[in-house]
Amino acid sequence: MSLASYICMDRQIPDKYLDLDDEDETLPFYIGRCFADENCLYNVKTSQFHKWYVYEISSHWGSEIVEPFDSVVSVRSKEKLRHLFTLMNEFLDEGESFELYTCWLGEESYPKEKSMTLSLELEQLEDIQIPERTHILITKTRGN
Structure with missing residues (x-):
């Protein structure tokens, strides 16, 4: 099984951010x-998200931040x-948000384990824990 991460937002991500060289090991x-x-x-969009455009965040492994750090x-x-x-801070306008969800492939419609709300501030990421099946709403606020 593979761990997959998805994002969802109200508008399309600009093309310049999509499918960047998937062979570039530096990204x-x-x-x-x-x-x-x-x-x-489709399953993650209808089961977990509240916005229209859904994208997979590909890295050959999803994002999971749990103990031990x-x-x-x-x-x-x-x-x-x-x-x-x-990346999202570059093109989102103040007040816009996106959603992030990570789960095992095939478990997109399983009930979420946890929900949280964040802003696009990098400092808050130091002590954060994000286990699988966590839904996160991330909003760009003033000063991001």
Whole structure:
């Protein structure tokens, strides 16, 4: 099984951010398909999200940040989350938001385990825990 991460928003992500070179090892992820098929995208959209446009965040492994924080998966997941926050901050307007959800492939319609709300501030990511099946609403506020 594979851990997949998805984002959802009210408008399309600009093309310049989509399917960036998926062979570039320097990028922590790219926005485009890796594990998910149309059924996975439909199921996560109808079961977990409240916005219209759904994308898979591909990195050959989803984002999961849980104890112990020094695990390779948690450290890499934090790097991906920082990169995602930086990228979304570039084109979201103040007050706009996006949603993030990570689950095992095929479990997109399973009940969520946890929900949280964040802003696009990188400092809050230091002590954050995001286990699988956590729904996160992330909003760009003034000063991001």
